[in-house]
Amino acid sequence: MKRLGIPSLVAGSLLVACSANAQEGGVARPNLVLKQTSEGMPKGDKQEISILTATLKPGDKTVFHTHRFPVSVYILEGAFTLEMEGRQPVTVKAGESMVEPPNVKMTGYNRSATEAMKVVIFYVADPGTPFLDPLH
DSSP states (O other), X not given: OOOOOHHHHHHHXXXXXXXXXXXXXXXXXXXXXXXXXXXXXXXXXXXXXXXXXXXXXXXXXXXXXXXXXXXXXXXXXXXEEEEETTSOOEEEETTOEEEEOTTOOEEEEOOOSSOOEEEEEXXXXXXXXXXXXXXX
């Protein structure tokens, strides 16, 4: 049995996730949600790809933290507000995406009083790097 690598699995997952309205003549075509040039990506011979999900209940927030590498998020439900040190708050709604910069102090919030927020998180890092570094 042939073993698939992570890039193959990610690409396959993205193809399966293509929406019906992206189909043209029976051929699935991905919808571009976000394309952004980013600094601070890992430069080693190998990278570790993590795809995570999270749900923040109404009023929840993340710990105050930083990331060592850029983090890409896609909001499935609700809205996510990210407050970053020295920057204006950014709110990303369902169907939208953003790239969180590396080495910036931040806290994320679900400001809704009634609706949960669900997010898919994509993180590419040097192998063994923690997803976030909590700050006190």
